[in-house]
Amino acid sequence: MGFETSNFEIRSSEDTARESTSEQEVGVEIVERERRKAAFEIKDLEEKITFLERAKKEISETAPLVPEALSQDHAPKDIDLYNLSKEERLRRREMITNRYKEALDKIPPIGKLLETDEKGLLVEQEIVPDNLVFIRADDYIPEINEKGELKILSAYDATDGKVWRLTNHFTLNHRVASNIGGSWENKSYQFIIPGEKIVETNGLPENLYSIDTFWAKSVELPQGTVIIYEHGKKPAIPEGREKDFILIERDKDVNDKELTSLVLERMNYSEIQGEAWSALPQYKEFDKGARSFAEKEHLRSGPHVYSWSDAFEEVGFAKSVLLYDHGLRNMLSLYREDYKEYARMPKELKEKAWQTIFESFTPEPRDYSKLRVERIELGGDPDNFTDEVISQNLKEAKVRTAKFLSDVLWGLYDEGKHQIPREDQTVMLKMVPKEAWQYQIDSMKEKIGTFEGCRDLEEMKGVFNKYFETPYKEITGKEINRAELTF
Amino acid sequence: MPNILKTCYRSIKALILSKDDREVALRALAEVGFTKPVQAILLAYLDRELVATREKLDMLKSKALALRSEKKY
Missing domain, CATH: 1.20.5 (Single alpha-helices involved in coiled-coils or other helix-helix interfaces)
Structure with missing residues (x-):
């Protein structure tokens, strides 16, 4: 201490001056x-x-170039069609009818119109294949197999089993509307198939519903199918069967919805309009009729998005559950890139952006878009969807998520207790390829650990053992190794 | 800037830069959904950014001025 003091005391004025200079510097x-x-x-x-x-x-x-950009020689978007005045729509319809007169005249009126009242509204009636026309919009070309059949392949068949999606989807009596799954505008191919013929060739579908009818297999195109193809993308037709199909080349300035509507008129089928989840309210009798026919034939009738099979296309069991839980299924890939930028935008601009972006790309009611925005705001940061975060979220979400999960399992495999039709379960079993079961079981085993601490864990174990065991045996013909399934 | 806006802006740039290939650029514009409302958003976004950037610049300039006077002492 003394040294320090003396050290301080011996500081000269010169030192202080130097220090001050250095401080200044x-x-x-x-x-x-x-x-x-x-x-x-x-x-x-x-x-x-x-x-x-x-x-x-x-x-x-x-x-000034914007309207020009939208009126160039490519088809107008659905949203633009909706914005046209009635007169403009009729003018376009007439123009398209004249342009495609030759092709349209070849179409025989084989359909049967739906019954309507004096106001033109559908009345309660039975919907049967005779008055149904099945429509498929697709970017993939149909394939000819060795038997000379022209087929729309399921994703499973088209990828030699790499993609576990067996279902092959159609809409009834209207071209599919863009929905939460994305845009369906102006696809390369539209297949317009008479109901009676498609059922004759492929049997009844697994699910019969206006906006989403599907078979769980590749579907053969029957005689009488009208194929609208985009300019330059003509599909090959099996040799000697040229007369079985009517091909129409769609010019790029025509929206496929417009042309499909004209084809339906020529085929003598009634056209309805659909939205994301069902036919529009004014066509509710259509879904009612279809449901009644489906019940009689023991088919399923409802939107596919609620059915469990979608989960198999997603990134995994738990991830699907979580995405469903946040109302975010299908949103992940669409908005991943935009999200970070979006998060930094000021609130009022966010609202504008969402509205405009949704209105530009999907013809949906504004409220619905808003609901989606709210949901994405709630839990939508796509960065959260890593396996680690999901496991963590599942743990934190505890009862809610576990309950949801068990609801799904109960719903699908319970026989009547929760009033889920047996048909759903049968469709389910048909739709899931054998390999998927093992994968699903393995993945369940991995994820189930994350439910430790959930209130209804015991119940879940029971559900899993009971309801996976039976379908596993039905599908694979083998017993599940119970030892491996002990939690 | 959200990606949709960036894409629009890139397409606009392409349109302006490639006068020879006007058709391609116009198509790109329509394909990315460059509609009037999107254009309005882009402009609103740029306006907002401009105001914020100018404010920031003014602040920085006063700070720089203060620093310069500080040096004199």
Whole structure:
């Protein structure tokens, strides 16, 4: 201590002066550094302003080009069709009828119209294959097999079993509307198939519903099918069967919805309109009739999105559950990239952006878009969907998620207790390829650990043992090794 | 900037830069959904960014001025 004191005491005035100079130097240096930093930042900001001003000018100048861009020689979007006045729509219809007259005249009126009242509204009636027309919009070309059949392959067949999706989807009496799964506008191929013929060739579908009818297999196109194909994408037709199919080449300035509507008229089928989950309310009699026919024939009748099979296409069992739970299924891939940018946008701009983006790409009611926005805001950061985070979330979500999971399992495999039709379970079994079961069981085993601590864990174990065991045996013909399934 | 807006902006750039290939650029514009409302959003976004950037620039300039006077002492 004494040394330190003496050390302090022997400081000369010269030392103090030197120190002061050095402090000044340091101070100047700091100021200088700050100044340089500010100069750089100013330069950056000035450049940014120049860029923003230029971008603004360029975008403003593009204003007169926008309508031009939308009226070029490519088909208008569905949303643009909705925005057209009635007169404009009729004018386009007439123009398209004249242009495709030759092709349309070849179509025989083989269908049967639905019954309507004096106001033109559908009356309660039985919907049978005779008055149904099955429509499929697709970007994939149909394939000819060795038997000379023209087929729309299921994803499972088309990928030699790599994609576990067996279902092959159609809409009834209307071209599919864009929905939560994405845009269905202007696809390369539209297959318009008389109901009676498709059932004659492929049997009844697993599910009969206006907006989503499906078989759990590849579907053969029967005689009488009208194929609308985009300019330059003509499909091959089996040799000697040229007369079985009517091919129409769609020009790029025609929306396939417009052309499909004209084909339906020529085939003498009634056209309805569908939205994301069902036919529009004014066509509710259609779904009612279809459901009544489905019940009689022991078919399923309802939107596919609620059925369990979708889970097999998703990233995994738990992930699907969680995505469903947040109402986010299908949203993941669509908005992953935009989300981070979106999160930083000011609130009022967010709202504008969502509205416009949804209105531009999907013809949906605004409220529905809003609901989706709310849901994505709630838990939608796609960065959260890593396996680790999901496991963590499942643990935290405890009862709610576990209950949801057990509801799904109960719903599918319980025989009547929860009033889920047996047909659903049968469809389910048919739709799931054998290999998927083993995968699903393995994946369940992995994930089940994350439910430790859930209130209804015991119940879940029971559900799993009971309801996976039976279908596993039915499908594979083998017993599940119970030892492996002990939790 | 959200990706949809970025894509639109890139398409607009393509349109302006490639006068020879106007058709391609116009198609790109329509395909990315460059409709009037999207254009309005882009402009609103740029306006907002411009205001914020100018404010920031003004602040920085005053700071730089202060630093310069500080150096004199």
